[in-house]
Each structure stands twice: as structure tokens, then as C-alpha cells.
Amino acid sequence: MSYQNAKQQYAAFGVDTDAAIETLKTxxxxxxxxxxxxxxxxxxDPNKPLTGGIQTTGNYPGRARTPEELxxxxxxxxxxxxxxxxxxxxxxxxxxxxxxxxxxxxxxLEPKHFQKWVDFCRERGLGCDFNPTFxxxxxxxxxxxxxxxxxxxxxxxxHGRACVRISQYLAxxxxxxxxxxxxxxxxxxxxxxxxxxxxxxxxxxxDEILSEPFDPKLVYPCAESKxxxxxxxxYTVTSAEWCVKxxxxxxxxxxxxxxxxxxxxxVVSDKLSAVLAYDEKVALHITRxxxxxxxxxxxxxxxxxxxxxxxxxxxxxxxxxALDFFDASINRISAWVNGFRNVQKALLYxxxxxxxxxxxxxDEGNLTKLMVRLEEQKTMPFGTVWEEYCRRCGAPADRAxxxxxxxxxxxxxxxxx
Ligand code: RNT
Ligand code: ZN
Numbered sequence: 001m002s003y004q005n006a007k008q009q010y011a012a013f014g015v016d017t018d019a020a021i022e023t024l025k026t027x028x029x030x031x032x033x034x035x036x037x038x039x040x041x042x043x044x045d046p047n048k049p050l051t052g053g054i055q056t057t058g059n060y061p062g063r064a065r066t067p068e069e070l071x072x073x074x075x076x077x078x079x080x081x082x083x084x085x086x087x088x089x090x091x092x093x094x095x096x097x098x099x100x101x102x103x104x105x106x107x108x109l110e111p112k113h114f115q116k117w118v119d120f121c122r123e124r125g126l127g128c129d130f131n132p133t134f135x136x137x138x139x140x141x142x143x144x145x146x147x148x149x150x151x152x153x154x155x156x157x158x159h160g161r162a163c164v165r166i167s168q169y170l171a172x173x174x175x176x177x178x179x180x181x182x183x184x185x186x187x188x189x190x191x192x193x194x195x196x197x198x199x200x201x202x203x204x205x206x207d208e209i210l211s212e213p214f215d216p217k218l219v220y221p222c223a224e225s226k227x228x229x230x231x232x233x234x235y236t237v238t239s240a241e242w243c244v245k246x247x248x249x250x251x252x253x254x255x256x257x258x259x260x261x262x263x264x265x266x267v268v269s270d271k272l273s274a275v276l277a278y279d280e281k282v283a284l285h286i287t288r289x290x291x292x293x294x295x296x297x298x299x300x301x302x303x304x305x306x307x308x309x310x311x312x313x314x315x316x317x318x319x320x321x322a323l324d325f326f327d328a329s330i331n332r333i334s335a336w337v338n339g340f341r342n343v344q345k346a347l348l349y350x351x352x353x354x355x356x357x358x359x360x361x362x363d364e365g366n367l368t369k370l371m372v373r374l375e376e377q378k379t380m381p382f383g384t385v386w387e388e389y390c391r392r393c394g395a396p397a398d399r400a401x402x403x404x405x406x407x408x409x410x411x412x413x414x415x416x417x
Contacts, residue, residue: 006384013354013380020351021389023316029343030088030129030179030322035336036064036073038328041092043106044137051142052135052185053229054295058329062413067095069416071120076333076408078124080401081340082393086176087126088322089117091163092133106137107158111169118173127176129322132163132209134184145205146186146198146237153205160209164219171218179283179320181256182206183224187232198237206246210253220320222256222283223247227263230292248278258285258324259307260294269306276314284311285324286343295325298339300346308346313355316347331413334405341398348389349382 007017038056040046046065050056064070070093078085094113096103104113111118121128134144134156141147144156163180171178186198210221225243226236238246240262247255255275259268268284275282286307288296298304311319323343327335354373361370383398390397396404 001381001384003384003388006381006388009381010352010385013377014357015352015354017352017385017388020348021385021392024083024344024348024351024389025393026084027316027347028084028086028127028176028321029340029347030086030320031074031077031336031340032088032323032325033070033074033093034090035323035326035339036070036332038063039090039136039326041090041094041133041136042067043092043094043096043103043133048136050136051140053187053226053232054135054185055230056326056328058327060329060331062332062409062416063328064332065416067093067116072412073333073336075124076404077336077340080333080337080396080404081344082390082395083340083344085124085126085340086129087117087121088129088131089114090131090133091159091166092136093117106133106139107155107162109159109162109166111166114166114170118170121170121174127174127178128170129179129181129320130163130167130170131181131183132160134159134182134186143186143198143237144184145209146184146202148197148201153201157205157208160205161212164209164212164214164221167219167221168214171215177218177220179220179222179322181222181224181283181285181322182209183226183256183258184238185226185229185232186238187229187236188234189231190234192235195235199242202237202242203246206253210250214252216252220281220283221253222320223253224256224258224261224285226258226261226294244275254279254281254283256283256285258287258294259303260285260287260289260296260324262289264289264291267303267306269303269310272307272310272319273314276318281318281320283320283322285322286339287323287325295327297325297327297330297335298323298342300342300349304342304346305349308343308350309353312347312350312353331405331409333408333413334402337401337405341401344389345386348386352380352382352385353377
């Protein structure tokens with residue numbers, strides 16, 4: 001089918017495909033740097049265990065071992081995806097060298113340790129989001145911001161404050177807001193005797209971190225909740241209620257929802273509008289939960305589509321979109337590209353919904369026809385519009401990008417030790 005035909009078919013349905021394409025082109029989607037090296041980072045021994053209740057499994061060849069390798073891989077990903085890419089960094093990806101004085105611990109990080117990333121983003125016109133790293137570090141006792149040990153807690157608060165300064169710098173340098181997401185893995189494997197104490201200390205720590213000055217138009221701090229982590233099954237300090245209440249407690253902090261962080265029958269697609277009924281903005285980590293794991297590669301599946309429909313319905317400018325998954329068992333470039341393209345697909349799919357008509361059907365109480373319309377949408381010529389979108393973005397179509405990944409694996413990834 002030609003794009004013109006598809007366009008006509010959607011037009012008959014009251015949908016302007018050109019407008020959908022043009023809108024989607026401008027929506028930033030944050031690409032997480034940590035898919036490229038199995039969340040190891042550059043600031044500590046890369047062979048240390050990943051802690052905080054998260055885990056990567058698999059040892060597919062080609063993990064990025066240096067900033068240069070990671071940047072080359074990210075460039076490859078960018079060349080294979082349509083849309084507006086934003087970078088998402090973790091503090092553990094600081095780059096230390098002779099010019100900036102060499103290694104420092106996380107509480108002493110400065111903007112200069114991210115200068116190479118700023119240059120990387122600037123050369124490519126990317127914005128950058130940021131995350132303090134509260135895991136995989138000797139100072140996790142194993143608690144961080146909720147630790148009863150004041151020295152530990154102070155270290156991690158200082159890390160958070162350093163990250164606020166870095167986030168402000170990233171936003172100023174790149175001219176795009178920086179979403180600074182706070183996620184901690186603090187919790188207990190087994191039944192604790194005091195649930196309130198850690199949550200109160202954590203609240204104090206967040207307040208201390210956010211007492212660091214920043215421009216709320218440039219830096220958006222977030223609190224990301226979780227149900228449980230591996231080895232942290234019984235109690236998570238920053239549970240969903242804790243995070244939603246924390247974000248509600250101050251005007252300069254928003255909620256971040258990771259769709260792998262809820263009980264299996266809870267869905268983020270339903271939670272978005274609940275938060276947006278109160279807040280101007282919300283942030284998302286788009287991932288795929290599978291049983292106990294929260295971090296599989298995002299597919300073009302029902303829930304990804306439903307989340308994206310809600311994002312479009314509530315307002316694309318109100319939701320900060322980011323990817324969060326890490327699979328070490330398959331080609332990492334392919335994992336990244338697939339996940340990124342699938343969210344782009346789901347967003348385009350959502351933009352092709354006749355949303356006014358559907359909303360009217362709901363408000364008229366015509367739920368029978370609503371179901372019919374929603375189902376009919378599924379066999380519209382979406383693939384043709386997607387192909388046109390890729391073409392207009394200068395990105396390869398489906399079936400045209402994987403051979404490039406194979407070649408890159410052969411020429412570059414397989415040569416890494
Ligand atoms: C972990 C959280 C968190 C991390 C990243 C690396 O369960 O989802 O967002 O994945 O910060
Ligand atoms: Zn997450």
C-alpha cells in the first residue's frame with residue numbers, strides 16, 4: 001500500500017497522518033546509556049557485582065568497556081532510530097582523565113566529569129537527563145539515603161547534591177531541561193522491625209538533596225518507586241506511596257513511574273492520568289516486566305501501546321519519556337534499537353487514534369460503539385505510516401536496520417575482549 005492510500009484511509013477515520021508524523025518527530029525520548037555496558041559504569045571496578053536489587057543476566061559479546069566504546073555504540077543506535085533522541089546518563093558514567101584531575105568518589109563529582117558527555121550531546125544536538133547512582137558502590141551499607149549510619153547517609157546526600165549541580169549544568173549547557181531521577185534500592189530481604197524509621201530518614205535525605213539550589217524550569221527531580229528488588233523482597237523504602245507522597249510534598253519534585261515496578265496486574269497506563277489530575281508533569285521509565293524482573297527490552301505490546309495512548313491523550317508535553325531496560329543476553333545495540341523503535345511505534349500508533357471521536361463515544365455512554373472503533377483501529381494500515389515516518393526521519397525502515405547491527409557486531413563488537 002502507498003502512503004497516500006494509507007493517509008486517505010486514516011483521513012476517512014478523522015485522523016491526519018501527516019500531523020501525527022510531524023508531532024512525533026519533535027518528542028524527546030531518553031535513551032539510557034546503561035544498556036550498553038550492563039549497568040557497570042566507569043567510576044568503580046567494572047567487575048564488581050551490580051547491587052541495589054537489580055541484575056543483568058547474560059554475557060553476549062561486545063559490552064562497551066570504555067566511554068569511547070559506549071559513545072560509538074550510542075552513535076550506532078542513533079543512526080538506526082527515528083525521532084528525537086535525548087541521552088540519559090547515570091552518575092557512575094563520569095569520565096575521569098588527567099585534564100579533570102582523575103578519579104573522585106561519588107560525593108565529590110563535578111560537572112567537569114561529564115564534560116565529554118556534554119560535548120558528545122552538543123555535537124549531536126541532544127539534551128541529557130541524569131541519575132545519581134545509589135548502587136554498586138562500597139558505601140552502600142547496603143542502605144544509602146535511608147541508612148541509620150549518619151556517615152553513610154551523609155555520603156549519599158552529598159552525592160545527590162553533587163548530581164543536582166551536574167543536572168543544572170547539563171540543562172544549561174544543552175539548552176534542554178534535565179530530568180534528574182532518584183531511584184534507590186534501599187530495603188530488606190526479610191521482615192523488618194522498623195519500617196517507618198528508614199522512610200523518615202529517606203525523606204530527610206531527599207529534602208537535603210533538593211535543598212541544593214537549582215532552576216526548576218531546567219532541572220526536574222523525580223522520585224522513582226519500586227515494589228521489590230532481587231535480595232530486597234520484603235520491604236522497599238521508596239515504595240509507590242512513599243514516592244507519590246514525597247513528590248506531592250514539594251512543588252519541585254515529580255513522580256517517576258517505571259512500569260516494571262508494580263504488582264503484575266497493576267498498569268502504569270491507568271496510573272498516569274491519576275497523577276496528572278494533580279501534577280503538571282510526570283516522568284516515565286518505559287520497560288517490560290516479566291514475572292519478577294522489571295527490565296526486559298520494550299516490545300510493541302499492548303501495555304506499551306496503552307501507555308503511549310495515555311501519554312498522547314494527557315499531553316505529550318506533560319510526560320518525560322525515558323527507556324529503562326538492560327539485557328546482556330542479546331546484541332545490546334539491537335536491544336536498544338528495538339526498544340527505542342517500539343516506543344516510537346507505540347507513540348505513532350497512539351497519535352493515529354481519532355481521540356476526539358472516541359472520547360465523545362465514552363461521554364455519550366456509547367460504550368458498544370467505542371469498543372468497535374477501538375478494535376477497528378488495530379487493522380488500519382499502521383505499518384505504512386510507520387514506514388513513512390522512518391523515511392521522513394532519515395531512519396531505516398523495519399527490515400532495513402538489523403543487517404547494520406549484524407555488520408557492526410562483526411566489525412566492532414566481536415573484536416572487544
Ligand atoms: C531499577 C530502576 C532504575 C534503574 C536505573 C539503572 O529497578 O528501574 O531506574 O533501572 O536507574
Ligand atoms: Zn527505572
